[in-house]
Amino acid sequence: MRAVQKRGPKAPYAAAVQEQQSIIAKFGGDLNMDILGEMETLHLNIQEALRMHPPLLMVMRYVKQPFSVTTSKGNTYTIPKGDICMVSPNFSHMLPTVFKHPESFEPERFMPPRDEDKKKPYSYLGFGGGRHACIGQNFAYLQIKSIWSVLLRNFDFEMLDPVPEPDYDSMVIGPKAARVRYTRRKV
Numbered sequence: 001m002r003a004v005q006k007r008g009p010k011a012p013y014a015a016a017v018q019e020q021q022s023i024i025a026k027f028g029g030d031l032n033m034d035i036l037g038e039m040e041t042l043h044l045n046i047q048e049a050l051r052m053h054p055p056l057l058m059v060m061r062y063v064k065q066p067f068s069v070t071t072s073k074g075n076t077y078t079i080p081k082g083d084i085c086m087v088s089p090n091f092s093h094m095l096p097t098v099f100k101h102p103e104s105f106e107p108e109r110f111m112p113p114r115d116e117d118k119k120k121p122y123s124y125l126g127f128g129g130g131r132h133a134c135i136g137q138n139f140a141y142l143q144i145k146s147i148w149s150v151l152l153r154n155f156d157f158e159m160l161d162p163v164p165e166p167d168y169d170s171m172v173i174g175p176k177a178a179r180v181r182y183t184r185r186k187v
Contacts, residue, residue, distance in 0.1 A: 012105055013152065016042045020152045029153075036145045042152070044107035046144050047117075050126035052105065054089035055172045059128055061085050072097040089125040090166075090173075098123045155182040 019041040027035050063083045070076045072095075079085055094102040099109060099116050109116045110124075117124035127137035134140070151157075157180055164175035 013045065013157070015107075016045050016148070017152050020149060023149075024153065031146060031149060033142070036142055036149070039145050039149065041107070042145055042148060043141065044110050046141065046148070047110050047124070047126060048105055048107040051093045051099070051117075051124060053166065053173070053175070054093060054126060055174070056128075057090055057168065057171075057173055058086050058088045059125065061132065087122075087125065092123070092125065151182075154185055156185060157182050 019039060023035060023038065061084070063079055063081055063085050066078055066081050068076055068078050093099065096102055098120055100106075100114075108114060122129040127134035127140070160179040160181055162178070164178035166173050167176045
């Protein structure tokens with residue numbers, strides 16, 4: 001996620017914390033697939049974090065049949081059979097022609113009426129797209145939701161350092177080191 005620099009009700013993750021409190025009020029402390037499925041706000045936060053900080057620098061595909069691509073400026077290019085085509089989620093997720101205010105953490109961009117990820121095909125590539133999208137994406141969302149659900153229920157977070165830069169030294173991009181203070185919530 002972008003910086004979690006503030007604590008309390010104005011923190012960027014405050015809506016996800018409020019959702020966790022509602023889930024606890026409704027289901028108690030249980031956590032199962034049905035309960036995870038009700039965590040829409042947390043899901044939107046995860047999607048937005050993946051949009052802003054995708055773990056893969058590029059996705060490549062072998063072109064099996066020629067196709068045409070038209071840019072936002074109206075230029076059309078034909079990609080011939082046999083070429084290798086590449087898309088960079090890091091770049092495409094920051095296009096202002098696709099995502100309004102791309103540098104801002106706005107999870108609501110994935111909800112109606114905005115639906116920015118649906119206005120153009122393959123605008124959002126958090127787990128790839130098309131036939132070759134990650135088959136483990138649903139499991140990944142369950143894992144991420146489970147971990148963040150427990151963390152948000154139990155801790156407040158505060159960035160002690162500036163937002164870390166991406167670390168491009170490996171195939172999967174992660175953040176460079178940064179310090180985060182976590183404080184256990186009072187029960």
